[in-house]
Amino acid sequence: MRLLIVGSLSGQIGAATKIAMDRGAKVTHASSIDMALAILRGGSGADLALCDIVLDIGTLVRGLAAEHICTPVVACGVGSDARKAVDAIRAGAKEYLPLPPDPELIAAVFAAVADESHQMIAEDEAMLSVIGLADQVAPSEASILLTGESGTGKEVLARYVHKKSNRADKPFISVNCAAIPENLLESELFGHEKGAFTGAIARRVGKFEEANSGTLLLDEISEMDARLQAKLLRAIQEREIDRVGGTRPVKIDIRIIATSNRDLAEEVRKGTFREDLLYRLNVVNLRLPSLRERPKDILALSRHFARKYAEANGVAFRPIGSATERLLVQHPWPGNVRELENTIHRAVLLASGNEIGPEAIRLPDGKQVGSSTFAAGTTDLPTPVRSAVESAAAVTRGLVGRTVADVERDLILDTLDHCLGNRTHAANILGISIRTLRNKLREYSQAGLAIPGPGEQRAVG
Template sequence: MRLLVVGKLNGQLSVAVKMAMNAGAKVSHVESAEQATNALRAGQGADLLMVDYALDIASLIAANEAERMRVPVVACGVDADPMRAAAAIKAGAKEFIPLPPDAELIAAVLAAVADDDKPMVVRDPAMEQVIKLADQVAPSEASILITGESGSGKEVMARYVHGKSRRAKAPFISVNCAAIPENLLESELFGHEKGAFTGAMARRIGKFEEADGGTLLLDEISEMDVRLQAKLLRAIQEREIDRVGGSRPVKVNIRILATSNRDLAQAVKDGTFREDLLYRLNVVNLRLPPLRERPADVISLCEFFVKKYSAANGMAEKPISAEAKRRLIAHRWPGNVRELENAMHRAVLLSTGAEIEEFAIRLPDGQQMASAPSPDAAVARGAQMAADAVSRTFVGSTVAEVEQKLIIDTLEHCLGNRTHAANILGISIRTLRNKLKEYGDAGIPVPPPQGGIGAAA
């Protein structure tokens, strides 16, 4: 985590800085609020500001937000004056740290405000296969497209890939393309020069330059306007960007990761996403299965969230009751891991017994989660659903036709990437190529290969 300390480094603040560094923070320092805004504007980057409460915190936050630099603030001060501490919180600070500092308090505040504690919790074989592929490609410089339903953990996967890469000690910068208005996203990505447009009071370094040497995550890339996609494509290809209003290109050294919860191949057909940009981003595809397709992960994730939110709320950690576990596993979780996390946060707060009871597991509308079906009924229903699916899909087909459909469908899912498709199918790349040659010779359409790792036919 990157921590920017704002204020004069007297004795107690210096001690707090050392404690923050011991807690894993990368610390930089400026003395005034104006210098803090200038540092962020210049691309220094910070995940958290620790500000002396003697400074004008309200003005600092307002100046940063005027340029869309939203960095959380914690206030600190010696011999804490309750009135001034309360004023700092009212001004927008998330927390207050009294000085002389306490090492455990500083570590807890850093963790709570930065919310970096998002490990990859995996038990299900479906996700273990994705992790295996992620481990294989993380050390490379290849662009990776991470796909999956909303709430399935795409940003967590992106951070995992960054952490396993050769750039792990460099910045990880995330831009939510869906959350930033179209007319502001270009400046957010590429930066701007003073006077480039109304309100551009000074040069602003964009996320590409802020991520220099590290990883840039383009979250929900499918929401980017087609016109801006052309400029993004050039930046990825040439590894240089043009600031808005700039007169010369700026070289950048970054690795690109992108996420999408939409079918980008369909978006290409619809004309809302550039095909050449898709090829550049999708050198490797990591598809995250929805939570309903990885039931073995559910209880492990629940236990992780119970531990996290018990600590965050100062409550004793409780085990999850057997009936609650049955209901958790049986639920389909349309909101995926994000919905599960919120449900367990509520459960920690609502539970009244020695265990987290089933009635504490509530849906977003406040209703209790439905009872789980009996094991025999669940098995029978699952078997019937599987049999119906097979009947609808394969009955009346030969084994060769079923094999052909499976291979072609898997290759389409991988957008032509032969190596990825072979890994999913559990066959060698040579076997896959031989099959595809047979299909091609027979006049059967085969998804064309893309450029990048393992794409050649």
């Protein structure tokens, strides 16, 4: 992991830096916010910025946003001042890390924010077959297209391929093409020169240059507009890029991995995706099966998430009961691994007793997973299960008479409220793209509804 320390290295921050380095992080230091922004513009890159609370966290977050640099910020400070922690989160920090540093807490924060826990967990033959193909092609220089439904783990597999490749000790840079507005994606990918457009206050190195000698993941590439597809095709063919506003091409040496949850051949037929670009990307295609196509993985992943979130939340580990396992395997999991992970996280928090029972397995709307299977004969169920079924039925009855649009709106806004305005977290929980979420929120805002910003909750009145 690449860590940028912003602030003084003396005292406790220095100790936190040493812990991070001992755990394999590559650390860069900036004494000020201006220096931090200059380092990130220059292409050194960082997976995470750890910023001293004595500095202006808001200035750093706004500076990153203005320059379209997608690096999460964690604030840190001595003591346990709750007000400082709240202010840091409201200013845009992802987490607040109290000092003096605790090695396990630092590791947990790094894993949660930078999402370093990319483990390939697979026991089902369908997924093991895909991993076998990934092992076979990883050492090559071939471009790889990863396809499959949303939430199946395409980015996890991309990181796995990188770690198995000859570029494993070089950068792995990921760009979510769906999460970045179209008018900004070109600059994000190729960089820009000072004055290239309004707001371009300095030269900015793009993701292609940042990934030089390593691997560049183009996540959800089907969301890229046709004009930019042409520039991407040239970059792949010629192994050089042009910065926005630049006068000379820049040579690059990278491996491309792309993902899509759409059928790109169908997108070619529709005219929304270039056929020649598809051929360049699709040298090797790895299709990740949906979770319902690999039932053994449902149980393996559930056990992994149960232990992971028990540790993360500081609660006692409870095994998953046999009745619960049957329930999990029977569910279709339209959101795949992402949906399963969120469901088990909830279950860890809701469970009581010595194991995770069926009553703890609930969907985001509160409805119990598989409750429809208990429509008849609920009186024969244990009291906790029967209570959960009745509660889920009451939730369902409350939706009768309402339009789908109204229910969708309330679910989106309630989820955003739960996430304190964090769009990315809300989109992940809802199982939709960040672009879809933004479009919905723009629609609601135009209708006069209050939309919570980062670190905010809707006013209740």
